[in-house]
Each structure stands twice: as C-alpha cells, then as structure tokens.
Amino acid sequence: xxxxxxxxxxxxxxxxxxxxxxxxxxxxxxxxxxxxxxxxxxxxxxxxxxxxxxxxxxxxxxxxxxxxxxxxxxxxxxxxxxxxxxxxxxxxxxxxxxxxxxxxxxxxxxxxxxxxxxxxxxxxxxxxxxxxxxxxxxxxxxxxxxxxxxxxxxxxxxxxxxxxxxxxxxxxx
Numbered sequence: 001x002x003x004x005x006x007x008x009x010x011x012x013x014x015x016x017x018x019x020x021x022x023x024x025x026x027x028x029x030x031x032x033x034x035x036x037x038x039x040x041x042x043x044x045x046x047x048x049x050x051x052x053x054x055x056x057x058x059x060x061x062x063x064x065x066x067x068x069x070x071x072x073x074x075x076x077x078x079x080x081x082x083x084x085x086x087x088x089x090x091x092x093x094x095x096x097x098x099x100x101x102x103x104x105x106x107x108x109x110x111x112x113x114x115x116x117x118x119x120x121x122x123x124x125x126x127x128x129x130x131x132x133x134x135x136x137x138x139x140x141x142x143x144x145x146x147x148x149x150x151x152x153x154x155x156x157x158x159x160x161x162x163x164x165x166x167x168x169x170x171x172x173x
Contacts, residue, residue, distance in 0.1 A: 002100065005098075014153070016106060040134065042095050052137065052138060052140070055140065057110075059111075059153075059155050059156055060097075063090075063111065063156060079091070082126075082150070083150065083152065083157075084147055084148045084150045084152075085147060085148070086147065086152055086157055089157040089159070090156065090157060090158070091158065092110065092111070092158025093110070093158070094109060094110060094111040094158070095109075095110045095166065096108070096109055096110075096116055096166075097109075097166055097167075097168070098160050098166065098167045099168050099170075100167070100168070100169045101169070101170040102121065103120070103121055104118065104119065104120055104121065105118070105119040105121060105123060106118050106119075109161050110158050110160070110161070111141055111155075111158055112141065112154055112155040112156070112157070113154065113157075114139060114140075114141040114142070114155070114161035115134075115141065116135075116137075116139075117134060117135040117136065118132070118133040118134060118135075119131065119132045119133070119134060120133065122131075139157065141155075142154045142155030142156075143148070150156070155172075
C-alpha cells in the first residue's frame with residue numbers, strides 16, 4: 001500500500017468521524033423526542049380506555065333498558081320489535097363461566113358470550129405473579145349483523161351455556 005492510499009483512507013476515516021460527531025442529536029432534543037413519544041402513547045391509551053368505558057356504558061344501558069322494557073306491560077312485544085328473533089336473549093343474568101385445564105384458565109361472560117379473562121397457568125410475569133393475558137371489560141368480541149332489518153349486536157345478548165355447571169375443570173390423563 002503506497003503513501004497516497006494510506007493518506008486517502010485516513011482522510012475518509014476522519015471525515016466519517018467528524019460527520020458523525022457534528023450530526024449527533026443533542027441530548028435535550030433526544031429527551032424531548034422521547035417525552036413526545038411517551039405523551040403520545042399515554043394519550044392513545046387514555047382515549048382507548050375512554051372508548052372502552054363508553055362502549056361498556058352503552059351496552060349496560062341497553063341491557064338495563066331491555067330488562068326494564070321486559071318488566072312493563074307488553075314488554076316482550078317491545079323486545080321483539082327491537083331484537084326480532086333474538087328477543088329471548090335480550091334479557092338474562094350476567095354470569096362468569098370458568099373453563100379450566102392444566103394449561104389455561106378461561107372465564108367466559110354470559111353477556112356477549114365473550115372471553116372475560118384468560119390466565120396461562122404455566123407462566124409467570126417478571127415479578128412472579130400469574131400471567132393474565134387480559135382481564136375484565138377490556139375486550140370487545142361482539143359481532144354486529146342485520147336480521148330482518150334490525151341491527152343486532154351480540155355484546156347486548158345473553159348466552160346460555162349448554163351445561164348447568166359454572167366451573168368446568170378438565171384433567172389431562
């Protein structure tokens with residue numbers, strides 16, 4: 001390697017180091033960017049929580065209205081006008097059905113027929129607590145469809161399990 005080649009490589013290296021030092025973002029600017037990202041995430045989580053709460057309130061109000069309508073004279077006919085063939089499922093009692101085996105513990109709500117909480121038994125969180133994938137009313141698994149020109153939302157309907165047991169435990173043999 002001759003002297004010109006060595007000088008050229010050193011010059012290119014010096015240019016790269018100088019360029020990276022001059023264009024390095026300032027710490028304050030990086031902190032501001034990190035704070036902006038955290039604020040954005042907090043806003044999104046807040047909006048999502050408000051949306052979940054408002055949706056749950058709407059569903060609860062509709063269920064209470066259906067219960068009230070059923071108790072009134074001619075209430076069943078009003079429910080049939082609202083839900084059509086699904087009027088029988090518009091009223092009921094919210095219960096949690098537990099399905100459990102060696103691996104998973106699943107709670108299903110009869111209101112909406114949706115998973116309410118899921119726990120993986122063989123796994124723990126970083127602080128040793130059971131690993132719960134989701135819990136409570138943070139999930140929406142409803143199906144919206146039309147039947148005889150009526151909008152039906154399965155989150156508003158009560159499902160009846162085919163077994164009378166509330167806790168169903170399966171043991172692998």
